[in-house]
Amino acid sequence: MTIHGLLPLAPLAAVAMVSVAHAQAVQPGDLRASPERLVQAAVEGVIGTIQSNPDTRAGDLAKITAVVQKQFLPYTDFQRTTRLALGSAWRTATPEQQQQLHEQFQMLLVRSYAVSLAQLREQSVKFRYQPVKSGSGATDVVVQTRVINNADEMQIDYRLQRTANGWKIYDINMMGAWLIEVYRKQFADIVARSGVDGLVKYLTTHNARQASDA
Secondary structure (H helix, E strand, O other), rough: OEEEEEEOOOOHHHHHOHHHHHHHOOOOOOOOOHHHHHHHHHHHHHHHHHHOOOOOOOOEEEHHHHHHHHHHHHOOOOOHHHHOOOOOOOHOOOHHHHHHHHHHHHHHHHHHHHHHHOOOOOOOOOEEOOOOOOOOOOEEEEEEEEEEEOOOOEEEEEHHHHHHEEEEEEEEEEEEEOOOOOHHHHHHHHHHHHHHHHHHHHHHHHHHHHHHHO
């Protein structure tokens, strides 16, 4: 799934399936939870729900998307993701344009993640979390994880920022490419050709097309 060069997020779904009971113990906004526990809760909570429901386990994409929206989004700050991915274009956009960009980009991220989870809903994957290597006063950290699927191993890194509502995921590194960095260049190319309104239209059209194909 692409937007004329916009990269899909399918590989993100490889973050799966360990102990759902442990994941449920940490809720979004828990100020006492460590970054790695927040990441674990975000990932495993979604996977556990998908596996426990016959419709989502069977691959109902609309319902899987609803699970991601309800259970994964509270652990994220995709408004910050959007702002950083837009760069200077965000600062020149009107408040209305900013709201549209945030809504449409978030929709893209959520649906891409849901498509990925649908593809891996029946697989059992082991997930290891590395302790954060930073001081107790850090406000921006990276949680390194390793995903073991049979004989294959993949590293996925999550960047989180400490907010008034606890740690929030706002960037993900897959195979050496940070999400924000990838989209920043692609968004800049679209804005250079068509302006901020052109990017809004591009994302809106793409999301509408994907919804109609579901």
